[in-house]
Amino acid sequence: MTNHTHTKCEELLGSLSAYIDGDLNPELCQELEKHLAECDNCRIVLNTTKRTIDLVQTPLEKPDLPEDVRERLFHRLNLDNYLTPKPK
Template sequence: MTCEELVELVTAFLDGALDPEAERRFVEHLAICDGCEIYVEQMRRTIAEVGQVEPESLSTETRDSLLEAFRAFPRD
């Protein structure tokens, strides 16, 4: 597995949604790639922190900015 493939699959991995073969390849790559290991840990921390944010606590400006960023994200 390449680093690019890992980045594409990180959400599925963290959700436990990869098939066993893809998960095996993902974990094997993490074992040999410090950069991807750090990336996955950063994603875990981000998810944990963002999961603590109450939607009502965001200002309208922040909410709109986030929604705009997500809408602008390239889709395959």
């Protein structure tokens, strides 16, 4: 079951990304879920791929623009007069 040279695993691997995005047609979706119930490795690949995406989307990974960079940007755009404290 966990042999990853299995053709089924490779066939379904290409659908994993679309599956995560909820973008897979119902037939393939059912086939993939049936396979996932039986195949440890594919389940691991699915779980860790989802987790990978979660991690890059965490707020910690999205720092705000540094204030000095913002000031230089406004200056470059001749918008100095509009450089008010940044709205929160």
